[in-house]
Structures are given as C-alpha cells and as structure tokens.
Amino acid sequence: MQRIVWGRASSSNVMKVLWTLDELGLPFERRDVGGSFGKTDTPEYRAMNPTGLVPTLQEDGFTLWESNAICRYLCQAHAPDSKLWPQEARARANVDRWMDAQQTVLGAPMTAVFWGLVRTPPEKRDMAAIAQGIQGAARAYGLIAAQLQRSPYIAAETFTLADVPWGVHAHRWFNIDFDRPEIPGLRAWYDRLCERPAYRTHIAEHPVV
Numbered sequence: 389m390q391r392i393v394w395g396r397a398s399s400s401n402v403m404k405v406l407w408t409l410d411e412l413g414l415p416f417e418r419r420d421v422g423g424s425f426g427k428t429d430t431p432e433y434r435a436m437n438p439t440g441l442v443p444t445l446q447e448d449g450f451t452l453w454e455s456n457a458i459c460r461y462l463c464q465a466h467a468p469d470s471k472l473w474p475q476e477a478r479a480r481a482n483v484d485r486w487m488d489a490q491q492t493v494l495g496a497p498m499t500a501v502f503w504g505l506v507r508t509p510p511e512k513r514d515m516a517a518i519a520q521g522i523q524g525a526a527r528a529y530g531l532i533a534a535q536l537q538r539s540p541y542i543a544a545e546t547f548t549l550a551d552v553p554w555g556v557h558a559h560r561w562f563n564i565d566f567d568r569p570e571i572p573g574l575r576a577w578y579d580r581l582c583e584r585p586a587y588r589t590h591i592a593e594h595p596v597v
C-alpha cells in the first residue's frame with residue numbers, strides 16, 4: 389500500500405498524524421506542502437482537501453483530511469485492537485472527547501500564544517492578547533491536570549489517542565520562552581511522552597518554529 393501524508397513537519401496537526409503512524413508502526417512518505425512550501429492552493433491539492441489546510445492522508449485510492457479523524461481512522465483501519473483507540477463504546481467516547489477538547493478548548497488560546505510569541509516579531513506582538521492566551525491555555529491544561537491526578541495518561545492508565553493532540557501542544561507550552569504558570573502534573577506527563585521514540589522523533593526533537 390502507498391501511504392502519503394501531505395503537510396509540513398512543523399505543523400501541529402501534521403505532527404499528530406506522524407506521531408500516530410509511528411506509534412502504530414505504519415510506514416509512510418511525507419510530502420512538504422503548506423506554510424512556506426505553499427502548493428495547497430492548487431486544483432490538485434484542493435481536490436484532495438477542499439479546506440486547503442494540512443494534513444491530508446492518502447492511502448491508495450482513499451483520501452482523508454482533519455488530523456483527529458485521520459488518527460482515529462489509522463487505528464480503526466490498521467490496528468483495531470490497539471489500546472490507542474479502545475473499542476469499548478464508553479472508553480472510546482472518552483478518548484474522542486479529550487481529542488476534540490484540544491481543538492475546541494485549547495486551540496484558540498494556544499494559537500494566540502504560539503503565533504504571538506513564535507511567529508510574530510517582538511515589535512509587532514499584541515502582548516495583551518498573548519497574556520490572555522496564556523491564561524486560557526493554562527485553564528485548558530488545568531482540565532487535563534485534573535485527569536492526570538487520576539491516571540498517568542489523559543484518558544486511561546495507558547497512552548491513548550487522547551494524549552496525542554494535547555501532547556503536541558505541550559511541547560510548545562514547555563519550550564516557548566515565557567513566564568509559564570505552574571500546572572501540577574503536566575510536566576511529569578510531558579516527560580513520560582518524551583520517553584516515547586515516536587514523540588521524540590516527530591515532536592520533542594523539533595525546535596518550536
């Protein structure tokens with residue numbers, strides 16, 4: 389089977405997919421598109437992914453976009469017995485809920501922090517928006533900190549897909565230079581993720597750019 393991930397390796401949403409692929413031991417090719425690579429505006433790319441965003445997954449004749457949907461598809465299609473995305477309905481819904489919450493609860497404030505402090509030159513930064521982003525992100529991480537008091541990973545005793553979206557952003561949280569509010573348990577969980585080779589390869593060993 390030919391499996392291609394379209395998307396630059398510096399994208400948080402691409403990282404989720406690369407990390408999941410490696411956790412599942414699935415081989416793939418990655419093609420640089422998006423950001424400074426461009427090429428997401430072409431009719432060919434839009435035919436695969438009408439949003440013009442990254443990532444997009446192609447497997448033989450099948451195409452899928454939306455990072456969380458791709459991660460779930462990979463588990464269901466290629467590793468249905470994996471603990472990453474449990475089969476049991478309630479356990480699965482719990483994982484799904486935390487994956488979605490990264491996008492709906494953490495997404496906006498973390499974007500304000502990352503874009504404000506990493507992708508905007510100092511003289512153009514909106515420090516009030518960044519401070520608000522830090523507060524919002526800290527509140528969101530507080531939700532998973534409460535989970536992490538009960539179990540070593542967000543949704544279970546073991547690592548699951550719930551850890552993937554949050555884990556990608558935790559690397560940014562701990563590696564952008566700012567005055568970080570202390571969130572109990574978060575650092576220990578991030579350190580546990582750093583023990584995973586796939587996390588190191590696709591996330592932890594990448595400079596935050």
Ligand SMILES: N[C@@H](CCC(=O)N[C@@H](CS)C(=O)NCC(=O)O)C(=O)O
Nearest residue numbers: 399400401422423441442443454455
């Ligand atoms: N909800 C989408 C969001 C995708 C998204 O916003 N991707 C960003 C990168 S993280 C993007 O394509 N930005 C434009 C670009 O890189 O050209 C997903 O989870 O896949």
